[in-house]
Amino acid sequence: MTNDGKLIILSAPSGAGKTSIAKGLLNSDLMLEFSISACSRERRTAEIDGKDYIFLSPDEFKNRKNSGDFLEWEEVYPDHYYGTLKSEVQRIWDNGHHVLFDVDVYGGRKIKQIYGDQVLGIFIQPPSIQELKKRLNSRSSDSPEKIAMRLNKAEEELGFSRYFDRVIINDNLGKAIEETLDVVKSFLNK
Numbered sequence: 001m002t003n004d005g006k007l008i009i010l011s012a013p014s015g016a017g018k019t020s021i022a023k024g025l026l027n028s029d030l031m032l033e034f035s036i037s038a039c040s041r042e043r044r045t046a047e048i049d050g051k052d053y054i055f056l057s058p059d060e061f062k063n064r065k066n067s068g069d070f071l072e073w074e075e076v077y078p079d080h081y082y083g084t085l086k087s088e089v090q091r092i093w094d095n096g097h098h099v100l101f102d103v104d105v106y107g108g109r110k111i112k113q114i115y116g117d118q119v120l121g122i123f124i125q126p127p128s129i130q131e132l133k134k135r136l137n138s139r140s141s142d143s144p145e146k147i148a149m150r151l152n153k154a155e156e157e158l159g160f161s162r163y164f165d166r167v168i169i170n171d172n173l174g175k176a177i178e179e180t181l182d183v184v185k186s187f188l189n190k
Contacts, residue, residue, distance in 0.1 A: 007099045007115055008032065009164075009186055011108035012124035013154030017170040022102045024177035030188060033097035035088050038064070038073075040081040044141055050088055054085065072103070072110035077149065082107070094177070098188065105160035111164040113165070120187040122180060123164035127171040129155065 004151045012018040025032055038054040040061040043172070049055045061081040065073055073083030083105060100113060105123075112119045114133045117166065126132040130152055161167045166183050170176040 004190060005096075005098050006136055007119045007189070008110060009101045009103060009108040009111055009119060009121045010124060010180075011101075011103055011105050011121065011157075011160075011164065012130060012170075013126065013157045014150045015132050015139070015154070015174060016124045016126040017135075018102050018124045020173055021136050021168075021170070021177050021180050023100075024045075025100060025180060025184060028181055030181075030184060031097050032100040032184075033092040033095060035092060035099050037101075037103065038070075038081075038083050038085055040079060040102055041077075044163060053109060054088075054144065071114065072107040074104060074106045076104060084111070096140075105144075105157045107165070109160070109163050119168070120184065121164040123161040124166045124176065124180075125158065125161060125167055125169045126154075127169055131171075 010022050010170055012019040022034065026034055036054055038061065040056050042060045043049065043055050047053060049080055049116065058079045058081065064070065065083070068084040069087070071086045071089060073081060076080050082104065082135055083111065084101065089099055103111070108121050112121050129151065133147070137149055138143065142150065168176055168179050
């Protein structure tokens with residue numbers, strides 16, 4: 001896969017606001033297109049296959065992984081795989097756009113290692129673990145057990161912020177979107 005397009009990575013613990021910030025970027029005029037991640041978890045009520053995620057069974061995911069179809073992938077929780085299909089990146093470049101990723105910290109690091117200076121890695125940080133817990137509870141989409149699992153993972157992920165080019169604290173969504181837009185515009189205009 002080759003192209004002159006750039007890649008923008010948004011990474012954050014679950015509930016930190018990266019999906020909302022990604023939507024803000026996609027509504028701009030920056031020629032960004034969202035890379036739809038593949039996953040093997042259950043689909044949430046409002047999610048659409050091929051739009052929000054490419055939903056695969058754990059076996060389908062493993063088969064595609066073994067075939068070398070993924071740029072990066074992780075088993076985030078037991079039998080819950082997430083990854084970026086190489087074909088998804090190529091599809092976006094073929095459209096003449098830059099790629100926008102919403103990936104976990106491990107996927108973000110892998111993409112950065114592969115593409116180097118072609119990538120801008122942005123870590124979205126919640127103002128605190130307490131605020132993150134409040135946001136996850138307000139979603140009403142996860143059980144208390146899943147929320148506890150996400151919070152444990154978030155504490156680990158926060159330590160990865162140093163591997164990203166920029167850290168943006170999302171204590172105010174509008175401000176975080178504007179700050180992210182400014183950083184991305186600057187990177188794309190280099």
